[in-house]
Amino acid sequence: MTGVAFRPVTTDDTVTLLDIYNHYVTTSTVTFDLEPWSPRDMDHKIDTVAALGMPFIVAELDGDLVGYAYLSTFREKAAYDTTMENTLYLRPDMRGRGTGRLLLDEVVRLGAVAGVREVIAVIANTPDAEASIRLHNAAGFSLVGEMNNVGLKFDRWIGVVMMQKSLAS
Numbered sequence: 001m002t003g004v005a006f007r008p009v010t011t012d013d014t015v016t017l018l019d020i021y022n023h024y025v026t027t028s029t030v031t032f033d034l035e036p037w038s039p040r041d042m043d044h045k046i047d048t049v050a051a052l053g054m055p056f057i058v059a060e061l062d063g064d065l066v067g068y069a070y071l072s073t074f075r076e077k078a079a080y081d082t083t084m085e086n087t088l089y090l091r092p093d094m095r096g097r098g099t100g101r102l103l104l105d106e107v108v109r110l111g112a113v114a115g116v117r118e119v120i121a122v123i124a125n126t127p128d129a130e131a132s133i134r135l136h137n138a139a140g141f142s143l144v145g146e147m148n149n150v151g152l153k154f155d156r157w158i159g160v161v162m163m164q165k166s167l168a169s
């Protein structure tokens with residue numbers, strides 16, 4: 001995939017980010033949210049990531065926002081501060097073209113610049129998330145854990161896998 005450019009998110013992106021994220025909230029198990037986010041929820045996430053000094057980037061193709069990624073708190077307690085959880089979502093029609101890899105590599109690169117040492121992906125262990133698991137594998141994440149039946153969505157119990165990439169040199 002060529003022609004994809006990255007830039008930091010702004011609150012002008014909120015509506016487009018919600019279009020992307022809420023599609024997955026309402027149609028898939030890749031996120032454990034059960035209700036669509038409001039503009040206030042997304043603006044709060046943008047502000048929270050900025051306050052952490054972590055990257056929140058969007059991918060654009062021909063001027064259109066086609067995906068986004070950010071790093072945010074993995075666990076609240078202070079000793080976890082150099083470990084971040086990554087999140088990324090593509091506009092549905094943009095999946096399967098290599099854009100996810102570019103976006104993930106870029107947010108991880110920016111995380112390293114911001115002092116992140118370990119990046120954790122918490123991924124639903126369902127067929128919906130097969131692309132995500134494969135993507136993280138290809139991008140150098142290793143499977144480090146698995147939890148069963150920790151979520152209930154669409155009347156099904158859902159587990160997660162944890163994948164980790166170390167940025168320590």
Ligand SMILES: CC(C)(COP(=O)(O)OP(=O)(O)OC[C@H]1O[C@@H](n2cnc3c(N)ncnc32)[C@H](O)[C@@H]1OP(=O)(O)O)[C@@H](O)C(=O)NCCC(=O)NCCS
Nearest residue numbers: 030089090095096097098099100101130131132134135138
């Ligand atoms: C997960 C996501 C970011 C991956 O990005 P992408 O651009 O679609 O993926 P890529 O084209 O870079 O391909 C990554 C890998 O997934 C595989 N893949 C892509 N689409 C797939 C699909 N629908 N089913 C199974 N595997 C798929 C690719 O073959 C590739 O695997 P490989 O490296 O072993 O060949 C994107 O599909 C997406 O936004 N999905 C919905 C939201 C989501 O799951 N977010 C992650 C939450 S943890």
